[in-house]
Amino acid sequence: MKDFDRRWIFLAMGIVVVSLFTLEKPTEMPPSEYVQSYYDTIEALPEGSIVMLSADFDPASAAELLPTYQATIHHLLRRNIRVINVATWPAAPPYTRAGFDEIAPLYGKAYGTDWVELGFIPGDDVAMGSIGQSLRSAYATDDRDSTPIAELPLLDGIQDRMEGIEVLISMSAGYPGILEWIAQVGGRYEVPILTATTAVQTPDLFAYYPTQLSGFAGAATGATQYLQLVTVDMPVAVEGEPETLVDVKVNNQERMLIQAGAHMLILLLILVGNLLYFFTKGSR
Amino acid sequence: MNMLALQAAEVPFFDWTSTNTHLSGWLICFFTLAIFSFLYKDNPFYKIAEHVFVGVGTAYFALQYYNEGIRGPIVEHIDRATNLAPNEFVTLGGVDVDPTVAIGVRLVAAVLGLMLLSRVIKPSGWAPRWPLALMVGIYAAIKMTGETQSKLVQQIQGVVKDGGLTVPDSALAWSDFMAGSGSITQTAAYLTVGKIVLVIGLLATLIHFMFTFKRGAGLNAVSRVGIVTLMLTFGAMFGFTVLGRIALLIERVENVFTFADPNYAVLGESAYLTPPALITAVIILVLVLRKMTGKDVEAT
Known part of the structure; x- marks a missing residue:
């Protein structure tokens, strides 16, 4: 087996993923406690509350985080919650712009009063600490058309030390991300924190829930569960119409079966590898 | 093609x-x-x-x-x-300051940035050391305070509070679960067992890294439990990593298949x-x- 060409494994994985993809079979996922808490925390916010939504991801992790990001924007705006957008990853602002430009008009929301786009801030942890200490110092202008933030009505009630912000939500793909927000803002100013993370980062989060983290949607699985909760009252998608959040949900549900198939293949390979190891142990 | x-x-x-x-x-x-x-x-x-x-x-x-x-x-x-108009202030670090002070602070930052870049011209010069020292010092202070609070103090609080065995008020009674409401993972019994495993796993892992004195048979046995806990943790992390990579592969395949739409036919x-x-x-x-x-x- 030492001469086994690993490219056969890649080919097998490709065949499994492509063949299951053609099935287009959505799989319903029961929401986990963590995802339910993420949803319930937003549901419990009074109308008109202000939430800070931080885009801490880039195209490499958009497959896992973009669906939750879009669903969160829908969820917040539908509940008339106002949103301050920030980003600690340089490639994140285009997602913020595209997301709000597409979704905000559906709920009749206006820029400046219902949401603002403050954009990317360099400095990782230091920048997060700076936002927590004083948002007005961290950002002089918005990212949309360089309007001084003193002229943005949404920020009128925001004080230093996160006062006026009900919840901080981070779409976290790694460093800097949710762990840095918890360290620099959550622990210092006691603002409730929610997050959606990539699968790689998810195992780190269980230790923070529920004391330092009010809820989280981990990986594509968490995203699917959250999408199901958010789209429960939304009309069914229509064939040929522009893509809606319901389409995104169905896409994610279809991915679950493919994911399960790919995982089964990996488990099988691990099993075969171990069996071969033990059976050939004596002959070596 | x-x-x-x-x-x-x-x-x-x-x-x-x-x-x-x-x-x-x-x-x-x-x-x-x-x-x-x-x-x-x-x-x-x-x-x-x-x-x-x-x-x-x-x-x-x-x-x-x-x-x-x-x-x-x-x-x-x-x-x-x-x-700015006369008597108007600039907010800097959460404090309203005179515009001249604000400009001065920004200029100092710009000069420190240039000093850092001077490394390109003269790598062993004194100039880059000052901003570098400042950056390392500030970063260490910011990291230390935040990380200590979130990864040590609050984590310990979470574990030692009521012996680490507190379950949320929303936890289901076993009888409710047997009557058909909710899942087993929402029951107080399940959550309590989970907390016990957490506390045992935590202590065993800490003991595994205790090298202060020679360990006897008892501590070695506990240390073995710590190793098992670590292995389970690494296994879970590996599993989640695979989960993420597969999600990315699926997204790529999905993206390429988008162009199988009839709109893209020749x-x-x-x-x-x-x-x-x-x-x-x-x-x-x-x-x-x-x-x-x-x-x-x-x-x-």
């Missing part, structure tokens, strides 16, 4: 305002396939994709950092501060859709790669 397959009439060839164009479709398919071709072996297609990715990424990041790190906080900030709605073209492209790629030697790849 892929490019041919994407010559649809209903989608524009190129449009700055839209990502749904033939050109973007071609690029998406080409670069996806080019990157995946590395799984077969290193080749010029992969090299092209790699270099384009690095080049585009560097350009984008450089522009973003210039915009948000120099133009906004220094150029625009100073411009605004110099044009001759009408049913003929020459993208998948056949993709398969042909892959076959051509494999044939080309089989003929290539390591030297050819190096030459590219």
